[in-house]
Amino acid sequence: MKTIRLxxxxxxxPIFIEEGLIVKTGCLLKNxxxxxxxxVITNNNLRKRFGAKVKNSLEKHGFTSxxxxxxxxxxxxxxxxxxxxxxxxxxxxxxxxxxxxALGGGVIGDLTGFVASIYKRGxxxxxxxxxxxxxxxxxxxxxxxxxxxxxxxxxxAFHQPRAVIVDPGLLKSLPKRQLKSGLGEVIKYAIxxxxxxxxxxxxxxxxxxxxxxxxxxxxxxxxxYIKAKVVENDEFEKKGIRTILNFxxxxxxxxxxxxxxxxxxxxxxxxxxxxxxxxxxxNLKIFNEKDLDKIIDxxxxxxxxxxxxxxxxxKIMDSLVRxxxxxxxxxxxxxxxxxxxxxxxxxxxENIIRGTILKYS
Amino acid sequence: MKTIRLxxxxxxxPIFIEEGLIVKTGCLLKNxxxxxxxxVITNNNLRKRFGAKVKNSLEKHGFTSxxxxxxxxxxxxxxxxxxxxxxxxxxxxxxxxxxxxALGGGVIGDLTGFVASIYKRGxxxxxxxxxxxxxxxxxxxxxxxxxxxxxxxxxxAFHQPRAVIVDPGLLKSLPKRQLKSGLGEVIKYAIxxxxxxxxxxxxxxxxxxxxxxxxxxxxxxxxxYIKAKVVENDEFEKKGIRTILNFxxxxxxxxxxxxxxxxxxxxxxxxxxxxxxxxxxxNLKIFNEKDLDKIIDxxxxxxxxxxxxxxxxxKIMDSLVRxxxxxxxxxxxxxxxxxxxxxxxxxxxENIIRGTILKYS
Numbered sequence: 001m002k003t004i005r006l007x008x009x010x011x012x013x014p015i016f017i018e019e020g021l022i023v024k025t026g027c028l029l030k031n032x033x034x035x036x037x038x039x040v041i042t043n044n045n046l047r048k049r050f051g052a053k054v055k056n057s058l059e060k061h062g063f064t065s066x067x068x069x070x071x072x073x074x075x076x077x078x079x080x081x082x083x084x085x086x087x088x089x090x091x092x093x094x095x096x097x098x099x100x101x102a103l104g105g106g107v108i109g110d111l112t113g114f115v116a117s118i119y120k121r122g123x124x125x126x127x128x129x130x131x132x133x134x135x136x137x138x139x140x141x142x143x144x145x146x147x148x149x150x151x152x153x154x155x156x157a158f159h160q161p162r163a164v165i166v167d168p169g170l171l172k173s174l175p176k177r178q179l180k181s182g183l184g185e186v187i188k189y190a191i192x193x194x195x196x197x198x199x200x201x202x203x204x205x206x207x208x209x210x211x212x213x214x215x216x217x218x219x220x221x222x223x224x225y226i227k228a229k230v231v232e233n234d235e236f237e238k239k240g241i242r243t244i245l246n247f248x249x250x251x252x253x254x255x256x257x258x259x260x261x262x263x264x265x266x267x268x269x270x271x272x273x274x275x276x277x278x279x280x281x282x283n284l285k286i287f288n289e290k291d292l293d294k295i296i297d298x299x300x301x302x303x304x305x306x307x308x309x310x311x312x313x314x315k316i317m318d319s320l321v322r323x324x325x326x327x328x329x330x331x332x333x334x335x336x337x338x339x340x341x342x343x344x345x346x347x348x349x350e351n352i353i354r355g356t357i358l359k360y361s
Numbered sequence: 362m363k364t365i366r367l368x369x370x371x372x373x374x375p376i377f378i379e380e381g382l383i384v385k386t387g388c389l390l391k392n393x394x395x396x397x398x399x400x401v402i403t404n405n406n407l408r409k410r411f412g413a414k415v416k417n418s419l420e421k422h423g424f425t426s427x428x429x430x431x432x433x434x435x436x437x438x439x440x441x442x443x444x445x446x447x448x449x450x451x452x453x454x455x456x457x458x459x460x461x462x463a464l465g466g467g468v469i470g471d472l473t474g475f476v477a478s479i480y481k482r483g484x485x486x487x488x489x490x491x492x493x494x495x496x497x498x499x500x501x502x503x504x505x506x507x508x509x510x511x512x513x514x515x516x517x518a519f520h521q522p523r524a525v526i527v528d529p530g531l532l533k534s535l536p537k538r539q540l541k542s543g544l545g546e547v548i549k550y551a552i553x554x555x556x557x558x559x560x561x562x563x564x565x566x567x568x569x570x571x572x573x574x575x576x577x578x579x580x581x582x583x584x585x586y587i588k589a590k591v592v593e594n595d596e597f598e599k600k601g602i603r604t605i606l607n608f609x610x611x612x613x614x615x616x617x618x619x620x621x622x623x624x625x626x627x628x629x630x631x632x633x634x635x636x637x638x639x640x641x642x643x644n645l646k647i648f649n650e651k652d653l654d655k656i657i658d659x660x661x662x663x664x665x666x667x668x669x670x671x672x673x674x675x676k677i678m679d680s681l682v683r684x685x686x687x688x689x690x691x692x693x694x695x696x697x698x699x700x701x702x703x704x705x706x707x708x709x710x711e712n713i714i715r716g717t718i719l720k721y722s
Contacts (some may be wrong), residue, residue, distance in 0.1 A: 094683075334468040
């Protein structure tokens with residue numbers, strides 16, 4: 001088993017990575033001093049598929065377990081489900097030592113983490129991510145959130161999990177489109193920090209799409225390592241270091257939002273966002289056209305979209321201005337300097353942004 | 362001006378204490394790098410009384426200000442007002458550098474702090490406490506919360522303010538009963554940590570009740586210093602150090618809750634709670650009867666209640682078991698060893714607790 005430790009003093013935690021780990025959940029948690037009574041938050045589908053494995057493993061190692069299900073969609077990240085969970089937990093939490101387990105993708109991870117952050121001013125929680133996107137990205141680093149009507153992730157907290165259990169075996173039943181969405185984030189890690197991962201992705205499409213055990217574990221380890229190091233250096237996203245993880249996300253998020261989170265999933269939207277960011281970088285003469293082409297080719301190789309369809313430039317620009325990343329009314333882009341290296345640039349002229357979006361529309 | 366610094370590394374902040382400080386708000390905040398656009402959360406009454414002073418001072422020093430009012434009662438600490446504020450702030454927060462100011466007592470401080478903790482995963486906020494209770498206790502230390510129907514303060518976060526502005530002059534229009542409620546907490550500080558404060562309180566009732574400037578500033582400085590040192594040593598209440606601030610609160614909270622937060626205000630309830638805790642300590646032979654009598658006398662001297670009325674023992678015991686402080690089904694009491702020194706004791710036998718409550722009923 002590979003273990004990557006995320007070092008944040010009293011908030012440090014292990015990220016365990018290996019196929020088959022889900023049946024070892026209880027064993028992995030037993031020495032963490034997080035309490036005895038697990039409340040597992042998941043959806044019906046995942047509960048059917050993995051619930052018994054988690055439950056049996058927990059009980060084998062002296063934990064009790066209680067499952068609460070939420071809908072299998074972004075709807076679960078609402079204040080209503082958040083409050084409903086807190087009410088259920090508070091009724092269940094008598095003479096108990098409750099901690100939470102997020103068994104699911106990004107939605108369940110964000111919701112569970114946020115509940116854990118505000119219930120009784122913070123209780124322990126564990127992430128068992130079940131999608132590629134969650135395994136390499138959202139389950140790690142303690143960003144939790146729910147959506148309000150006015151904006152996604154408007155309400156949230158930084159609250160680190162006490163452990164992350166990454167079992168690539170869980171991806172076997174993942175729909176292909178969700179797998180590709182995760183690969184969008186994997187490509188992001190390659191561009192921001194790891195040229196060798198970029199080459200590996202270029203040369204191992206078949207293995208990756210067929211979920212070859214070694215290939216998947218390798219890309220997961222590489223991505224998780226990058227994420228862990230970035231978070232260690234800028235836990236609260238205050239030093240401009242964690243910002244690089246937002247490569248492709250400025251236009252990506254605007255695109256998701258402009259399409260009302262319907263047309264593009266996250267990985268698809270950031271694929272277009274990465275191409276746009278790289279194009280802006282070319283425009284500013286800090287990145288070369290050849291490498292831009294390499295990025296476009298890799299994104300196409302993984303059947304991810306390279307062009308914007310079905311939404312107007314103005315709608316995307318409107319969303320862009322409303323974004324949380326537009327700090328103090330200034331835009332802020334993560335731009336590539338080379339494959340494996342990015343920088344943060346503020347105040348990109350609006351005409352350049354518009355030009356790029358039009359070019360890929 | 363006296364400044365007490367609460368040292369928590371990157372979360373350190375100053376607590377400014379002096380009569381008249383409210384008109385210097387803008388000046389005190391101008392070098393804190395907290396943003397330019399203040400959103401002041403207050404109630405109608407306080408807005409009328411102090412709003413213009415805060416607004417003028419902010420604007421004089423280059424800040425903008427926007428006021429949002431909430432009801433003048435515990436009702437404001439609800440998820441509804443929390444969400445309503447977040448929605449208003451998010452609409453206002455375009456091309457701005459928003460930070461929050463809590464202008465009010467404990468309710469407004471808790472609510473504002475919680476909103477600041479979850480809006481965009483945490484923004485800056487300032488405390489301008491307007492009651493004695495808030496000035497010596499709740500505005501300091503970063504505990505924020507709102508109430509759910511099932512329990513008070515069930516949802517919250519640790520989120521430190523960036524500064525606390527304590528202006529004892531604001532207490533001049535405070536209703537007497539609220540002043541006494543704050544004095545309950547002042548007596549608590551004396552018993553847990555400061556024998557000389559205990560004597561001062563004993564000998565200066567008249568000055569304190571007439572809000573003599575020097576006397577009030579002295580007791581506030583002493584209390585705030587104690588609170589700051591305790592919080593510095595145990596910010597997240599994990600080491601059993603911050604727990605001592607709960608002296609009188611175990612039975613006090615149970616009493617407030619059993620009376621549905623109607624009959625007793627906080628200071629009144631903890632006055633009875635302190636007497637009960639001291640009585641339990643006598644029972645366990647760790648505290649002497651003479652000092653118990655001194656505590657009872659001081660509480661009476663400040664016209665705070667020493668006996669429980671209008672609620673049954675069983676109702677109090679029920680509330681006690683439901684309390685957040687009953688960690689892992691074990692009770693935990695802060696008990697005096699001497700005036701100025703307390704210890705934390707777990708698992709006090711139920712018959713002793715019942716006996717004490719009956720004795721003071």
